[in-house]
Amino acid sequence: MLRVGDGSLELLKGTLDVLLLKTLSHGPLHGYAISRSIRRATDEAFTVEEGALYPALRRLEKRGLVEAEWGVTDTGREARFYRLTGAGETELASGLRTWHRYVAAMARVLADGHP
């Protein structure tokens, strides 16, 4: 679970979607910028690999949670910008609730004295 070399954690399968949706909730970003944003926000704890990122963005697009559009970055490069849709916002809210419930449930088990 823990990667030894750097201090980065493996992503738990199922949490990437909400990370992406949340990151896009501040405004459209291209894949590379999304990855950078998450890496910086978590102080390198989360590094979103490209092999996870792009398939995940495709999944979200297919589900109608994000929309993609080609554009040009600040640095003058072609890039695909992803934008959160209305359905994406709804899913984000749901995902946040689910995550918080998950953390609460974990806390109940991991707290001492539940048997």
Next chain:
Amino acid sequence: MLRVGDGSLELLKGTLDVLLLKTLSHGPLHGYAISRSIRRATDEAFTVEEGALYPALRRLEKRGLVEAEWGVTDTGREARFYRLTGAGETELASGLRTWHRYVAAMARVLADGHP
């Protein structure tokens, strides 16, 4: 991610081990009792399916984190009792730290205003 019918959550792949180790840290239990303990502690939020539970216990056993032994339950039934080993305690401590770092990293992304 969310199962609609009941209020139970799908387990994120990778969190089951620490749940099991923690549950066993209070003393030896057999599989069925472990499952029941977690279900009750989380107020039904987590239901550990048998198809996940037994393979997970085998993995932990193979890694030397738990030891198994046949015994008899309070109700007079044969059951395999799992006991946390020293290595299991160490792994539990490590798993707890990892989980807390994970939650903290998630929180930094999911909090408003990180871009």
Next chain:
DNA sequence: TTATATCCCTAAGATTACAAGGGATATCCC
């Protein structure tokens, strides 16, 4: 005798992350 709870287990299927590639361009520095 039927249902429910208690106990064990496996096999197939799906999902989803990582690893490891490939490709292209801009910019900085020597």
Next chain:
DNA sequence: GGGATATCCCTTGTAATCTTAGGGATATAA
């Protein structure tokens, strides 16, 4: 000019681990 680095896109293969869906057996209560 040339090389390294950062910026951008993507796919394929692999591994891990969960859910679903079974199978089997016994005790007890209705």
